[in-house]
Amino acid sequence: VIALFLAFSETLGKSAQTEALASNVEASNLWSFFQAKAIRATTLRTASEQMETQAAGLQDAGAREAAEKRVADWKKTIARYDDEPSTGEGRKQLAERAQHAEHARDLAMAKYHHFEVASAAFQIAIVLASATIITGMVALAWLAGALALGGLAFSAIGFFAPHAVHLF
Numbered sequence: 001v002i003a004l005f006l007a008f009s010e011t012l013g014k015s016a017q018t019e020a021l022a023s024n025v026e027a028s029n030l031w032s033f034f035q036a037k038a039i040r041a042t043t044l045r046t047a048s049e050q051m052e053t054q055a056a057g058l059q060d061a062g063a064r065e066a067a068e069k070r071v072a073d074w075k076k077t078i079a080r081y082d083d084e085p086s087t088g089e090g091r092k093q094l095a096e097r098a099q100h101a102e103h104a105r106d107l108a109m110a111k112y113h114h115f116e117v118a119s120a121a122f123q124i125a126i127v128l129a130s131a132t133i134i135t136g137m138v139a140l141a142w143l144a145g146a147l148a149l150g151g152l153a154f155s156a157i158g159f160f161a162p163h164a165v166h167l168f
Contacts, residue, residue, distance in 0.1 A: 006122035013115030016108045023105035030098035037091045041081040048074040114158030121151035
């Protein structure tokens with residue numbers, strides 16, 4: 001029975017670990033995309049400020065109008081880089097998605113740690129139960145049972161309330 005609980009704990013722990021890794025990669029990718037948008041916006045902001053300065057000194061009305069139109073287009077693009085709800089790829093949306101992925105990663109890691117503690121308790125309980133058979137010491141059986149219950153408790157915490165107990 002303890003080995004069955006160990007198998008469940010190991011399987012749930014591996015699943016949580018995989019989920020944590022996937023969420024971490026997703027968060028990293030989203031933050032990289034966020035940073036790329038910030039770099040693009042900064043580049044366009046610099047170019048538009050430079051062109052605004054140059055346009056102010058232009059004598060030719062057509063050239064000044066073309067420069068002002070280009071600056072206006074760049075400012076629209078900068079605004080789109082900051083907030084683009086239609087595609088979810090504005091910096092605001094990317095930051096929100098990345099934070100959500102980080103939260104999912106942290107939750108999965110909390111689950112993983114509890115399942116690992118539960119697995120260790122189950123493994124030690126199996127060893128103690130085996131030692132009981134060899135030595136005939138009933139105290140080892142009681143200790144094995146206590147550790148198995150502790151493993152069940154940590155499995156339940158990992159499954160239902162991973163942030164309830166902070167281990168690491």
